[in-house]
Amino acid sequence: MRSGEPSAAPADNPPGQQHEALVLGRRVLRLFLYQRELTPILLTVALFTYFVIRAGSTFTDSLSLSSAAGYAGPIGAIAVGEVLLLVLAEIDLSAGQVFLFAPWVEYWLHNGGVPLVLAILAALAMSCAVGAVNGLITVRLNVPSFVTTLAMNFILFGLVLIYSNQTQATPIPLSSSTGGHVSLASQFMGVWLWSEILWVTAIAILGAVLLTRTRFGVRIIATGGNMLGAAEAGVPVRRVKVWAFVLCSFLAGLVGIVDAVKYGSLDPGNFGVDYILYAVGACVIGGTALTGGRGTVIGAFIGAILIGILEDGLTLIGVSTNDFYVWVGVVILFAMALNAQFDKLIARSREA
Amino acid sequence: MSAQPAEPTAVSADFALQVRGVTKRFGALVVLRGIDLVLRQGEVLGLVGDNGAGKSTLVKILSGFHQQDGGDVFVGGERVRFNSVAAARSHGIETVYQDLALIPQLPVYLNLFLGHEMTTLPPFRFLDKRSMRKLSRQYLDDIKVRVPNIDAEAERLSGGQRQAVAVARAVRAAPKILLLDEPLAAMGARESRLIIDLVKDLAASGRVSIIVIDHNYAHLFELCDRINVMQDGRITTDQQVHETSLEVLTELMVSSYRRQLDEVSGSGD
Numbered sequence: 001m002r003s004g005e006p007s008a009a010p011a012d013n014p015p016g017q018q019h020e021a022l023v024l025g026r027r028v029l030r031l032f033l034y035q036r037e038l039t040p041i042l043l044t045v046a047l048f049t050y051f052v053i054r055a056g057s058t059f060t061d062s063l064s065l066s067s068a069a070g071y072a073g074p075i076g077a078i079a080v081g082e083v084l085l086l087v088l089a090e091i092d093l094s095a096g097q098v099f100l101f102a103p104w105v106e107y108w109l110h111n112g113g114v115p116l117v118l119a120i121l122a123a124l125a126m127s128c129a130v131g132a133v134n135g136l137i138t139v140r141l142n143v144p145s146f147v148t149t150l151a152m153n154f155i156l157f158g159l160v161l162i163y164s165n166q167t168q169a170t171p172i173p174l175s176s177s178t179g180g181h182v183s184l185a186s187q188f189m190g191v192w193l194w195s196e197i198l199w200v201t202a203i204a205i206l207g208a209v210l211l212t213r214t215r216f217g218v219r220i221i222a223t224g225g226n227m228l229g230a231a232e233a234g235v236p237v238r239r240v241k242v243w244a245f246v247l248c249s250f251l252a253g254l255v256g257i258v259d260a261v262k263y264g265s266l267d268p269g270n271f272g273v274d275y276i277l278y279a280v281g282a283c284v285i286g287g288t289a290l291t292g293g294r295g296t297v298i299g300a301f302i303g304a305i306l307i308g309i310l311e312d313g314l315t316l317i318g319v320s321t322n323d324f325y326v327w328v329g330v331v332i333l334f335a336m337a338l339n340a341q342f343d344k345l346i347a348r349s350r351e352a
Numbered sequence: 353m354s355a356q357p358a359e360p361t362a363v364s365a366d367f368a369l370q371v372r373g374v375t376k377r378f379g380a381l382v383v384l385r386g387i388d389l390v391l392r393q394g395e396v397l398g399l400v401g402d403n404g405a406g407k408s409t410l411v412k413i414l415s416g417f418h419q420q421d422g423g424d425v426f427v428g429g430e431r432v433r434f435n436s437v438a439a440a441r442s443h444g445i446e447t448v449y450q451d452l453a454l455i456p457q458l459p460v461y462l463n464l465f466l467g468h469e470m471t472t473l474p475p476f477r478f479l480d481k482r483s484m485r486k487l488s489r490q491y492l493d494d495i496k497v498r499v500p501n502i503d504a505e506a507e508r509l510s511g512g513q514r515q516a517v518a519v520a521r522a523v524r525a526a527p528k529i530l531l532l533d534e535p536l537a538a539m540g541a542r543e544s545r546l547i548i549d550l551v552k553d554l555a556a557s558g559r560v561s562i563i564v565i566d567h568n569y570a571h572l573f574e575l576c577d578r579i580n581v582m583q584d585g586r587i588t589t590d591q592q593v594h595e596t597s598l599e600v601l602t603e604l605m606v607s608s609y610r611r612q613l614d615e616v617s618g619s620g621d
Contacts, residue, residue: 177356210479213478213479214471214477214478214479215469215471215477217479217481218458218462218469218479220465221455221457221458222455222458222466225455225457225458226429226453226455226456226613227457228453229449229453229455230453230455230466230604231417231437232415232417232437232447232449232453232466233437233453233466233521234437234441234466234467235466235467255407293455293457294457
């Protein structure tokens with residue numbers, strides 16, 4: 001993690017008073033450079049400002065902002081788990097489908113007479129199990145996780161199509177479409193306009209703490225940065241990987257259930273990989289390289305917010321959804337280029 | 353003072369480490385053909401041999417990273433079998449590998465504590481970064497290892513500094529036995545000096561017995577009490593450093609090679 005280590009900076013600076021301004025400037029520069037999240041923050045602020053100028057108060061009213069949050073929520077939830085895997089130099093292509101699959105499991109079980117709380121817990125357990133299978137196949141059979149999780153994505157998609165008879169599921173328990181009393185539990189689980197994005201924000205904060213402040217996080221970075229070295233140092237690298245897959249799947253399933261409550265229905269035709277591509281895009285915009293050993297959870301979360309703002313803002317200023325895809329692509333490339341440029345600057349400032 | 357190693361020595365608690373008849377193969381490739389070796393308490397033993405002679409494989413078995421197919425390992429007279437790095441560690445064996453087990457993206461202090469990170473008290477058990485930083489600084493000072501900054505990521509260190517941190521990490525656990533797999537590989541003269549002094553200091557403390565693998569005889573003669581030569585999966589020469597010389601050792605190696613070549617060409621007839 002580059003963040004939070006500004007004290008690392010000035011030791012090797014040249015002394016002399018005429019350099020003071022230069023030294024200070026360099027110190028500020030480094031403070032920002034070490035902050036991996038700088039690129040997505042700048043881009044998000046720029047985009048936000050652009051839409052405020054173009055669309056004014058229609059963009060900043062709560063309906064518009066909550067719809068931006070609505071786009072960002074699922075992407076952010078999946079991106080948080082995905083960052084952990086990208087830092088491990090792995091990937092989970094099935095997390096999007098788990099996001100869609102978990103509420104189906106809950107729905108089927110509940111319709112079959114299982115109490116709601118148990119149905120939700122079972123759906124979460126199922127999500128964890130999918131992650132465990134992903135992880136175990138990857139580390140035990142040495143299959144690249146790209147392949148393992150691609151296969152898992154198709155399997156889950158097929159299961160939904162088979163067992164749903166390709167008809168929509170509605171009403172989802174707890175959702176406002178049940179027509180029943182909107183309880184506090186309903187609001188909490190997704191009915192309230194801001195509930196999902198708050199779930200995702202909390203998850204992102206916990207994820208960031210996990211990656212930067214816990215033993216598990218250090219071991220994720222170590223395993224992704226130098227797997228052999230980590231193993232030689234006694235890090236149980238396989239176990240670390242399996243748990244990361246479980247966690248990624250669990251988070252996707254959890255927010256998937258919240259998302260289903262929010263919208264009140266499930267469409268069997270939704271394809272999980274669509275979500276994954278946005279989530280990986282959010283990670284990349286956020287400053288996570290796909291080379292392993294480095295990544296930021298907060299950056300990925302901000303990347304998801306950026307995509308949400310982009311989708312909402314473009315809709316508001318009357319740009320067609322087709323243009324949206326072009327924009328997402330441009331932003332990803334731009335963020336990548338900016339990050340690469342920052343890396344060069346960091347290298348140069350170290351040599352200085 | 354025979355050049356050929358004698359019959360395996362009797363198992364004894366006087367030895368820090370004993371290896372008897374250890375064999376290892378990877379598929380069809382036989383790497384170790386019956387290794388007999390002893391490491392006395394407080395001794396520095398050098399292990400030389402060509403690439404592919406099996407030195408690193410032997411070290412990886414002793415450190416619990418690989419498991420032998422046959423033969424026995426004794427630590428302080430007790431027969432042991434390591435199924436994991438942790439198991440070897442619990443018997444006081446620490447290893448510094450030639451491929452530098454540091455994590456480039458982690459700061460020095462976390463590299464020092466990797467595998468046994470300190471955490472705060474339950475229920476949250478966050479990393480105790482403050483304690484690890486403080487102990488790392490203290491610790492590196494104690495063994496006179498200088499790094500520019502304890503918070504610097506390992507990739508910012510020079511090769512010698514990285515190796516010193518790797519050795520420091522192994523020693524931090526206060527091992528009884530320290531295995532160093534080519535600690536001086538790809539290092540300049542000044543950096544080599546850093547590591548040689550570090551290892552000599554450790555040896556002088558008398559608390560740890562050390563096995564060093566290296567290609568450079570001059571280094572080994574400076575560091576070691578005794579040198580074993582490994583060839584084709586066997587120990588072929590066992591010599592006290594003070595009873596031999598670079599020339600003698602080289603001659604022994606060459607003649608042993610001739611003998612092997614003769615055997616090979618003989619069996620080919």
